[in-house]
Amino acid sequence: MESTNTSELERLVSRLSNDLAENFFQTIQVLSTIINFTERFYEGSHSRFVSEKSADLARLLGLNSEQVFEIKMAGLLHDIGKVGFIDSSLYKFPHEMRPNEYKQYSLHPELGKEILKAHNGFTKIAEIVHQHHEKLDGSGFPQNLKGNQIHPGALIISVVDYYHNGVYKNKRENADNGEARITNTQSYLGNTNNKHSSVIGFLMQKKGILFDKKVVESFVAVVEMDRRKLGGKTVLRVPVNQIKPGMVFVESYHTSFGLLIAASGAEATSDHVKALVRFAEAGEIPHKVLVLADPEVPKK
Numbered sequence: 153m154e155s156t157n158t159s160e161l162e163r164l165v166s167r168l169s170n171d172l173a174e175n176f177f178q179t180i181q182v183l184s185t186i187i188n189f190t191e192r193f194y195e196g197s198h199s200r201f202v203s204e205k206s207a208d209l210a211r212l213l214g215l216n217s218e219q220v221f222e223i224k225m226a227g228l229l230h231d232i233g234k235v236g237f238i239d240s241s242l243y244k245f246p247h248e249m250r251p252n253e254y255k256q257y258s259l260h261p262e263l264g265k266e267i268l269k270a271h272n273g274f275t276k277i278a279e280i281v282h283q284h285h286e287k288l289d290g291s292g293f294p295q296n297l298k299g300n301q302i303h304p305g306a307l308i309i310s311v312v313d314y315y316h317n318g319v320y321k322n323k324r325e326n327a328d329n330g331e332a333r334i335t336n337t338q339s340y341l342g343n344t345n346n347k348h349s350s351v352i353g354f355l356m357q358k359k360g361i362l363f364d365k366k367v368v369e370s371f372v373a374v375v376e377m378d379r380r381k382l383g384g385k386t387v388l389r390v391p392v393n394q395i396k397p398g399m400v401f402v403e404s405y406h407t408s409f410g411l412l413i414a415a416s417g418a419e420a421t422s423d424h425v426k427a428l429v430r431f432a433e434a435g436e437i438p439h440k441v442l443v444l445a446d447p448e449v450p451k452k
């Protein structure tokens with residue numbers, strides 16, 4: 153009798169935890185779709201870059217799988233507090249903002265925490281989101297936390313976020329107008345080389361002061377390797393509905409659940425195209441993806 157009760161209980165617990173996991177992932181999907189509205193002034197997806205690179209760094213720095221997952225989700229959701237912001241608070245850098253714009257901008261970590269803490273499963277993620285603009289020396293916001301008062305996940309996101317803003321945030325006049333045409337970036341790397349060097353220079357100069365030293369050093373190693381892999385190749389940013397079989401993906405594209413849709417280095421197939429269009433429509437991946445301009449596809 154007792155064993156029957158135990159197995160019923162186990163089944164109930166297992167069903168409840170599956171339901172909770174399902175509910176958790178659906179919530180993340182809804183939130184990450186909403187975040188797309190804040191990302192129109194970036195080259196590519198800001199939250200996805202921050203999420204994936206932060207998770208890579210967390211893994212590299214030896215954090216456990218639960219922490220890596222929390223950091224990945226916090227990276228994806230870190231700027232959710234910007235939903236509803238006026239455009240000038242989205243495309244300007246903080247030092248360019250007028251007092252009213254800066255006031256709105258400075259509220260976003262707190263707003264993000266408030267949005268996320270409504271869900272029990274998001275308590276730790278909300279805490280990391282709240283702290284993602286804190287700096288090691290206490291000069292960050294909103295709580296002026298210092299050193300080890302700051303969550304390791306927030307220290308990681310802070311570095312990746314700073315880098316992506318510095319290199320891939322576009323000014324209003326350059327913002328993607330969403331037109332469905334092929335945009336040849338004529339050396340994606342070339343266009344970002346200067347910004348890349350100056351942002352990396354700043355991070356290295358401020359490691360141990362504003363940013364965690366180990367995080368900066370690991371990030372620089374990862375990002376330099378990514379760029380070396382791209383080499384001098386020319387890449388195109390192509391709308392997903394114009395991807396042709398045989399084109400080679402430069403980056404990997406995942407859903408917010410971590411499901412791989414297209415792998416970096418893989419040749420596009422017609423199945424890829426269907427999946428990319430479907431997931432782009434659902435806001436799961438960017439509407440334009442990076443492919444090699446002149447792939448040296450080995451002939452079979």
Ligand SMILES: [Fe+2]
Nearest residue numbers: 230231260284
């Ligand atoms: Fe932020």
Ligand SMILES: [Fe+2]
Nearest residue numbers: 198230231313
């Ligand atoms: Fe950000």
